[in-house]
Amino acid sequence: MASLLGAQYESSSDDDAGSAPIRSNPAPAIVAAPDVPVEGSSQLHLMLRKPTDTALTYNATYDDLTRPQAGPANPFKSGNSMSGIKRKNVLTGYAEEAAISEATFITQQRTFQSLGYTKDPSQPGAFVGDMEQVARYEGKDVVQMRPSKEESAAIRRKRQKKGDSSIVEGEGAYLGPWAKYEDDELAGREADALAELGSDEEYIEESIVPSNIPAMDKKATAYQDDLSRTETTEFHGTEERDYQGRTYMHVPQDLDIDLKKEPGSAKNFIPKKLVHTWKSHTKPITSLRFFPGSGHLLLSSSADSKVKLWDVYHSRELLRTYSGHSNSISDTTFDPTGATFLSASYDRQIKLWDAEYGKCIQRFTTGKTPHVVRFNPDPANSHEFLAGMSDKKIVQFDIRTAAITQEYDHHLDAVNTLTFVDNNRRFISTSDDKSLRAWEYNIPVPIKFIAEPHLYALVRAAPHPNGKYVAFQSGDNSIVVYGATDKFRQNRKKLFRGHNNAGYAIDVAISPDGQFVTSGDSGGYVCFWDWKTGKMWHKIKAGGKEGSAVTCVDWHPRETSKVATAGLEGVIKYWD
Template identity: 60%
Template sequence: MAGYAKGSGRVPTGYAAETFISESTFRAAHRAIAANPSASNSKKRKREAKGDAGIVDGPGAYKGPWARYEEERPDAASDEEFGDDEEVEIVYEEDEIAPNPEPSSKKFAGTNYHDDSIETETSEFVGSAEYDYQGRTYMHVPNDLDIKLTGDRDDVKNFIPKKLVHTYKYHTKSITQTRFFPDSGHLLLSASADTKIALWDVYHQRELLRTYSGHTKSVNDIDFNPSGTQFLSASYDRYMKLWDTETGKCINKFTSGKTPHVVRINPSSPHEFLAGMADKKILQYDTRSGELVQEYDHHLGPVNTITFCDENRRFVTTSDDKSLRAWEYGIPVPIKFIAEPYMYSMVRSAPHPSGKYIAFQSSDNQITVYSSTDRFRQNRKKGYRGHNVSGYAPDVAISPDGQFISSGDSGGYVCFWDWKTCKMWHKIQASDAPVLAVQWHPRETSKVITGDLNGVLKYWD
């Protein structure tokens, strides 16, 4: 393309005439427009009439979109519209910036995203009968079984399950977590990537009892309170919600604007819970007031596990920063920090029934064990291998008598090891897809639930 002579006034789109305007005239025009924006819109040039489509030539002929703009007289306009400086009302001083509008909700004032995904929480009872002949709901522990579901567990020994007893189907996407009803285990709660939470009957008809909808993205984690009357859910929609198990009502919801990865209700203080977040923090909430009461901020990566120990006076956390930290409950300074060069990030955890150990699912295809007493040291004698977990985060579970440890596997297996000898006892092909959720029944001798990537729950005996 040919160049243009400097100062010629020619530009690629036509001809630009150079003009001069005094500082005072420019300021007066600027203030007038700021004071009355609607007036500035009215100063647009008017176009000639489009004309009559029936007339081809002469006065009133059709011009349509080719109608010209009417001629302006800039000198007259400037005299009439922009008077002396003193007559113009100044709205903004020079260099002054209009304040930002207030956020519509104080709750989300600190978040860095626009939240338009808040969904009303709903719950539906889908079982065959909500009440029995005595007017009791499904929350009542059944007495008509040949197994004792209440009182002391006694010295019941556990065994490795061998066969499939029942298959539960409702979820359409991956099972992310399962939880048996505390102590009795007569109900089963499952969370899924399809945003739904489901409550199942473990005995009798083994049917779907209630569904809980309210999250808009995959549910990461669920946790019952010690009595089972309420449970907590955490989701990728950045919300943690407290539900009433029986009625399905959402009692409270919490958010910090970040994604929660793990939630744990304190068994000794059921009105408080801990949440491990994607922004490296562990947050402690009070469910009665809904307030954030403590913040533990020492990890360098997203928090993956929270495990209570020492009669719930302490807890242990692991993170993607490949470290382990132990804390006194309520004190935001770690009492122990472990980060060795050979350590991998630990993605799931399970406390041993004895209260002395915690087992962690490590990303290098093994289960490692740390003591949960004063020293929090790794037990080098205990390492469980033979399964594949890389790329996934299968759950790890320990039998109620502490004799067996089990884990999911990316090849669709459920693996069982002897706790003392660390030898693998058995492998069950539980699914074609990776098995992500595993839990032992708290009362039965050999019952285990598994959940896979396809959303299928299987009950084994």
């Protein structure tokens, strides 16, 4: 601006006035206060067309700049055109609060379940549900329909006497709560009351619901036991007997390895290649068991409710199929001689089979699901076995009488593993209650209880050949080791990691010489660790499909590097 003025008016001095040059073009007039149109408040919103604008194109008054911007009218605010609408207190509208006691609510709920109607809490005297039933019972609830004390006393007088508890049979024998009514109709009314109200005995003693109330369908609570007695077997081998009349139970002598030598006498090595595959099961494999001692046979069970026996040497063929369960098999175990074996299933049955001829010798059940079964390895008690059940109990059976000889009831959840230790005089059990308990055989009181805060559920177990330790598959992707002697302490120096077992019950196995620890993996691998150092030696991809977990692993008791694996594929693989 200074340069512009200097160009038009070079000097204001009187001395220099005569020498100033005169321009031919007159300078334009400068207006110091131009006229600014004043728009209304509506113009203000029109001028701010973009939310990002920071300047106005006209002069706004202070009142316009400081005036609050009016938003939409609140339809729920009193004083407007929608003042009749109540304010929302829930997402879907307005809900009126009502106070009702718990006893009243339970009474109305049971009335609706039994009779099909209940009172409408929003409208006094109104009902919701079956109006025909309302008219039939005059709108009474189950409490109002109770008989009077006089009627209840008359009903009780017609009941048989409970009897003397010291008398077992005959006149005056103890009947207790099984005492019947002299009138069959009253007995039916009691049954209806038990079914409808589902209350305790004292309440039923004082209140009997009329017999015209419909009873609950008894199929809803009926217990269906597996009463199947149709066990079958099928021989699949080329010939049942050899040229000397011996069956497959005979330990072969024509091999380059002595199957009768002492177990663990040979040094073991890690297998590296697949040598054979057995296919017959149609669902995931649940257990693998080599024949005790020689290992010339392999027993497998599956979720297809079948147990199969395979030949490990010679033709390596399927020898026999045992069929007798109606649901998935949870575990199998040979007796110490191998002549018989047990199969436990989710059909709540435990069955004893003849391994040679396939006959079902005995059946055992407690009405609960057996998760693990183990024969007692002691020759003096080989006729007994333990079963870990889903109802937290460990049950001891005698196969000669099928009777329960002992119960070990201290766990708080389903039993997962049973392992005999200390020359078979004791055994260790683990459970889903994340605890470990040690027991003296035949004594139902644990001698050791371990339940530390950092423990996870121990789902599978394997004893070390030296008899001093037991390895457990832990739910935190690790294998932990506990002592099998008097202390039963965890050996914190031996911890095996590097595999993934979360969500699966994966077997853990130890080589016959005690040098290697083996486990499956949920990703389809078989992992091998060194027992002394705890370092992982090798991993083998044993699952064919991606994510096909390997859940069953077992070392051959006589070979140096033979391992059998199986899993969700339903295929058994033999490694060397």
